Amino acid sequence: MHVTRLELADFRSYGSVEIELRPGPVAFVGANGQGKTNLVEAIDYLATLDSHRVSSDTPLVRAGAERAIVRAQLQREDRSALLELEITPGRSNRARVNGNPLPRVRDLVGIARTVLFSPEDLALVKGDPSDRRRFLDHLVVMRTPRFAGVKADYDRVLKQRNTLLKTAGRRSNVEISTLDIWDENLARTGGQLVAARLALLDALAPHATDAYRDVAAGAAAERQVVSLVYKPSVEGVEELRDPDDIAKALLDEIGRRRREELERGISLVGPHRDDVLLGIGDLPAKGYASHGESWSLALALRLAAFALLREDGDDPILILDDVFAELDSDRRSRLAARVAGAEQVLVTAAVEGDVPTELVGQSFDVAGAVVTPRD
Incomplete structure (x- = not known):
């Protein structure tokens, strides 16, 4: 899978x-603040409907414009598709495939598949549980796009339930009986989401170990095992795999903690409270891993995601956003050697020398939001 053309308007x-892209390595080179990351962010946003840099759509639209347009021609073997997304902050976005409107914008997710690694990914190791949950859920949806609907349903139920919890303790029993319905919906959608995360971790763990051994420096690292341990809000759920069994465990715990939730006015049970404990060898990564080990582990998680998506039948588009300047020469060459065979690798770099020789291919200079091909 690769992008052959990218068009942006007010993004x-x-x-x-408008730029034409080729398979293989593609480098966007320019000083910081010139617009090179904006190009790869647009491609990733078209695939995931999420930005690795901001949490809302507003910054994606050029100052003074009402909306932004992202179009990309996607090539998969002998098939081609034109993907288009209209981003309008404060209103519903709209998506088209080959000119045909999609009934729901989330139906765009998964048509293009991307794996993006950026300096922000250090948060996967050192950051909050929300960073690791987001990583899991993005990958779940990328592998199985219908889970975009499951995640949206869960988020909607959680929001409604939290609103009800804030008022139910102070009002009539009508709200309490209504809360029972939201409890069931939260447990049902939460059971599906947790089951998908657990299955993903089962599949991801061996790839993470393999990638870590490949990119980490030192002979000792090549013998280490990466552990990915799910830490749920309900003890014992990590041993389950059936969504219905997980839903029952969630519902039982919700019932047990009903009084506490009413007192605090917030949902205390569910996948929104879960975490993944990352380990290298016998030690937890958080608090014990060095800066270099943390970088290697974050990179290994993204490379594991790439390997897992590749197993599904297509090479995803690999995006390496300003990462080589953050890596020492050993890790840089190890990473480049591992990804050089990908169908399309999009690289951003501040200077040409940051791009490893293994990833020298099509190149663009980016300055002042002007993109100039080098060849």
Whole structure:
């Protein structure tokens, strides 16, 4: 899978730009703040409907414009598809495939598949549980797009239930009986989401170990095992795999903690409270891993995601956003050697020398939101 053409209108710093892309390595080179990350962010957003840099759509639209347009021609073997997304902050976004409107914008997710690694990914190891949950859920949806609906349903139920909890303790029993319905919905959608996360971790763990051994420096690292241990809000759930069994465990715990939830006005049970404990060898990564080990582990998680998606039948588009400047020479060369055979690798770098020789291919200079091909 690869992108052959990218068009942007009023996206980030770009009023208008159109570039032709080839398979293999593609490098966007330019000083910081010139717009190179905006290009790869647009491709990733088209695939995931999420930005690795901001949490809302508003910054994606150029200052003074009402909406932004992202179009990409996607090639998969002998098939081609034109993906288009219209981003309008404060209103519903709209998506099209080959000119045909999609009934729901989330139906766009998974048509293009991307794996993006950026300096922000250090939060996967050192950051909050929300960073690791987000990583899992993005990968679940990328592998099985219908889970975009499951996740959206869960988020909607959670929001409604939290609103009800804030008022139910102070009002009539009508709200309490209504809460029972939301409890069941939270447990049902939560059971599906947790089951998908657990299955994902089972599949991801061996790839993470393999990738870590490949990119980490030192002979000792090549013998280490990476552990990915699910830490649920309900003890014992990590041993289950059936969504219905997990839903029952969640519902039982919700019932047990009903009084506490009413007192605090917030949902205390469910996948929104879960975490993944990352380990290298016998030690937890958080608090014990060095800076270099943390970088290697974060990179290994993204490379594991790439390997898992590749097993599903297509090479995803691999995006390496300004990461080589953060890596020492050993890790840089190890990473480049591992990904050089991907169908398309999009690299951003501040200077040409940051791009490893293994990833020298099609190149663009980016300056002041102007993209100029080098060849």
